[in-house]
Amino acid sequence: MSWESDLTAEAAASVIEETVAAVGPLDEAAMRDAREHQARLTKPPGSLGVLEDLPVRLAGLAGTCPPPLPEPAAVAVFAADHGVHAQGVSPWPQEVTAQMVANFLAGGAVVNAFAAQVGATVTVVDVGVAADLPAAPGLLPRKIAPGTADLTLGPAMTAGQARRAMAVGIETARDLAGSGARCLLTGDMGIANTTASAALIAAFTGLPAERVTGRGTGIDDATHARKVEIVRAALARHALPAGDGDTPDGGTEYGLRVLAAVGGFEHAALAGFILGGAALRVPVVLDGVIAGAAALAAAAIAPDAVAACVAGHRSAEPGHSATVDHLGLRPLVDLELRLGEGTGALLALPLVQSAVRVLHEVATFDSAGVSGKGSGQSHGMITE
Ligand SMILES: O=C(O)c1ccc[n+]([C@@H]2O[C@H](COP(=O)([O-])O)[C@@H](O)[C@H]2O)c1
Numbered sequence: 001m002s003w004e005s006d007l008t009a010e011a012a013a014s015v016i017e018e019t020v021a022a023v024g025p026l027d028e029a030a031m032r033d034a035r036e037h038q039a040r041l042t043k044p045p046g047s048l049g050v051l052e053d054l055p056v057r058l059a060g061l062a063g064t065c066p067p068p069l070p071e072p073a074a075v076a077v078f079a080a081d082h083g084v085h086a087q088g089v090s091p092w093p094q095e096v097t098a099q100m101v102a103n104f105l106a107g108g109a110v111v112n113a114f115a116a117q118v119g120a121t122v123t124v125v126d127v128g129v130a131a132d133l134p135a136a137p138g139l140l141p142r143k144i145a146p147g148t149a150d151l152t153l154g155p156a157m158t159a160g161q162a163r164r165a166m167a168v169g170i171e172t173a174r175d176l177a178g179s180g181a182r183c184l185l186t187g188d189m190g191i192a193n194t195t196a197s198a199a200l201i202a203a204f205t206g207l208p209a210e211r212v213t214g215r216g217t218g219i220d221d222a223t224h225a226r227k228v229e230i231v232r233a234a235l236a237r238h239a240l241p242a243g244d245g246d247t248p249d250g251g252t253e254y255g256l257r258v259l260a261a262v263g264g265f266e267h268a269a270l271a272g273f274i275l276g277g278a279a280l281r282v283p284v285v286l287d288g289v290i291a292g293a294a295a296l297a298a299a300a301i302a303p304d305a306v307a308a309c310v311a312g313h314r315s316a317e318p319g320h321s322a323t324v325d326h327l328g329l330r331p332l333v334d335l336e337l338r339l340g341e342g343t344g345a346l347l348a349l350p351l352v353q354s355a356v357r358v359l360h361e362v363a364t365f366d367s368a369g370v371s372g373k374g375s376g377q378s379h380g381m382i383t384e
């Protein structure tokens, strides 16, 4: 078995520290410029609904108006296995994680089709798959360990492993942005990772296990009841909040502690990817419940990181709705998807790009010679 992430836990800690320090609030002046510019565009004010707020926020993220077009786009699919699979929480064998990674690399998965449709690149990051994966173009070998430990028996990972996985995510964001990506999309692959996601969501939102635990890839009632019990017991075992809506203040140590107790390597890496994007002031389009759980960890560590996040879609998993509510994000697409891989984020990408393009290309009332609201006096024009 190759252990391929060569960052030490100490080096990872300093990468995390410098990244968290670089995450800052939105630029109010750029947002004001964006709002003022938007008010001059040839459309009734507010007529683009949710797609009006988004480019204003992205102007604030970039610190300039208009913000850069979010293209080219790059999806990073973080893949890992989970010790809790041994508890029978997923109907699928663990080998499917490695098999689907091979499918991604061969271009045969839904993520590949959706990425081709919108011109995004797909990079697969092995952060903890329980198999030796042959080198392949498009695969970043960054394995922390061959799967986490079983979170029902003890911590899923050590503190050092959590740090190293988070640093892998940060470096992936840096590498993709360094190669020219102006929009980062989250993807994941990991059989049993909806169990770890539910535990993370319960811990970070303070909601009870039964509210946030779903059926993942598709389980029957009896298995679901057991999965809820496993999540509830794990939270109690690790002394994490669940049930009263009350959660500790957060911070880097707390976020890492929760990730290490009940998370997956892909969750820790995704949290790093989000923090990395936020530090670079590049938008991060979140996929479903796994990305949402990771975003809660990122938000606990650096609350301003949420400003860089766009909720691509609303997953069918119940914990995801609780997550986006907690983060104050509104999903752009709601199609009952529950696939993962980055598919929901990719479907949302053209919406994000279109919303920003409006600020770049739409004419103003003045430049196009279109009368503004209230200026019409004749021809039966309705004025308010
Ligand atoms: O993205 C989602 O919201 C989502 C919801 C349900 C399942 N998944 C995917 O399904 C796998 C985990 O499901 P499970 O049932 O094995 O925990 C994993 O590879 C995820 O990418 C993803």
Ligand SMILES: Cc1cc2nc[nH]c2cc1C
Pocket (backbone or CB within 6 Å): 092, 096, 100, 188, 189, 190, 217, 339, 340, 341
């Ligand atoms: C086939 C399959 C594909 C997936 N893609 C993301 N999670 C998945 C889980 C399964 C089982």
